[in-house]
Amino acid sequence: MTQNEDMSAQRPVAISDHALEQLRYIRDTMERTGSFTAVPGWGGVAMGTSALVAAVIAARQTEMRMWGIVWMCEVVLALIIGTAFILRKTKHGDRSMFAAPGRQFFLSFSPPVVAGGVLSWILYQQGAWAVMPGMWLMLYGAGVVTAGAFSVRVVPIMGLCFMGLGAVAVASPAAWGNWFLAFGFGVVHIVFGLIIARRYGG
Amino acid sequence: MAKSSATKLAAVKPAPSKLATNETQALDRLIHEKVRLGIISALAASGPLTFVELRALLKTTDGNVSVHARKLEDAGYVTCTKGFEGRVPRSNYELTAEGRMAFEKYLDHLEAIVGVMRAR
Numbered sequence: 662m663t664q665n666e667d668m669s670a671q672r673p674v675a676i677s678d679h680a681l682e683q684l685r686y687i688r689d690t691m692e693r694t695g696s697f698t699a700v701p702g703w704g705g706v707a708m709g710t711s712a713l714v715a716a717v718i719a720a721r722q723t724e725m726r727m728w729g730i731v732w733m734c735e736v737v738l739a740l741i742i743g744t745a746f747i748l749r750k751t752k753h754g755d756r757s758m759f760a761a762p763g764r765q766f767f768l769s770f771s772p773p774v775v776a777g778g779v780l781s782w783i784l785y786q787q788g789a790w791a792v793m794p795g796m797w798l799m800l801y802g803a804g805v806v807t808a809g810a811f812s813v814r815v816v817p818i819m820g821l822c823f824m825g826l827g828a829v830a831v832a833s834p835a836a837w838g839n840w841f842l843a844f845g846f847g848v849v850h851i852v853f854g855l856i857i858a859r860r861y862g863g
Numbered sequence: 864m865a866k867s868s869a870t871k872l873a874a875v876k877p878a879p880s881k882l883a884t885n886e887t888q889a890l891d892r893l894i895h896e897k898v899r900l901g902i903i904s905a906l907a908a909s910g911p912l913t914f915v916e917l918r919a920l921l922k923t924t925d926g927n928v929s930v931h932a933r934k935l936e937d938a939g940y941v942t943c944t945k946g947f948e949g950r951v952p953r954s955n956y957e958l959t960a961e962g963r964m965a966f967e968k969y970l971d972h973l974e975a976i977v978g979v980m981r982a983r
Binding site for chain 1: 897
């Protein structure tokens with residue numbers, strides 16, 4: 662075999678390897694792009710901690726109306742904490758909160774949360790407090806699952822935990838509602854917040 | 864599509880060197896370059912991205928992203944929308960339908976090459 666024949670025989674193998682290398686590069690780039698999460702891990706930990714404090718305060722209330730107000734205040738506080746940490750995370754990563762992944766997250770997260778707000782108002786007027794913990798957990802979880810479709814896998818898993826917990830809460834005695842909220846918005850947030858913070862930065 | 868291309872290529876069975884040359888020529892040269900391929904892959908995976916996001920993802924320089932994104936823009940594979948967020952200028956890049964088709968075609972070609980070589 663001459664040198665030229667030898668080279669031509671080897672060339673296709675090299676191009677095949679090159680094609681494989683290109684395919685690997687495409688896969689890596691796509692995975693890296695998808696691994697960004699606008700969900701702030703430390704924000705989750707902070708939201709979880711505030712939820713635990715709210716659960717303790719809410720448990721001391723003798724009137725259901727006051728119990729509801731405590732949790733409503735916690736929702737507002739959690740939204741402020743979450744938004745502040747998202748802004749901090751996106752700014753730190755030199756990203757815009759309203760660009761691509763962040764925007765997709767909010768567009769997917771908002772509808773179930775808004776529906777939750779409207780239903781809460783209707784149930785509040787009817788005094789149907791017992792249904793609220795389960796509904797809040799399920800709708801918040803639904804928002805996290807849909808928004809998590811554009812984020813890292815751990816986010817939709819966290820959403821499913823909320824939804825599962827909400828489903829159990831709806832079928833459980835009303836007296837346990839406060840502790841379901843403590844476990845869901847408190848413990849689940851803290852655990853998944855720590856996972857996100859450690860694996861995906863911040 | 865990849866399977867049919869692979870079958871078609873395998874059926875013809877040209878000399879290995881000829882096949883390699885043909886396939887290399889068939890690859891979209893515009894996408895084949897690494898930075899441009901990175902830009903297209905990232906946009907295909909996540910939807911619109913800003914200039915800064917692309918630079919961070921591809922771990923490259925401003926100049927590189929700028930030059931290669933411009934080439935893709937000229938070819939109609941991506942669109943660039945310039946705007947401001949507060950006082951900060953932002954360039955948003957998005958894959959066009961033509962760009963997505965070209966990317967899918969490029970992937971099919973790569974898979975066909977790998978498929979044919981594995982069948983040998």
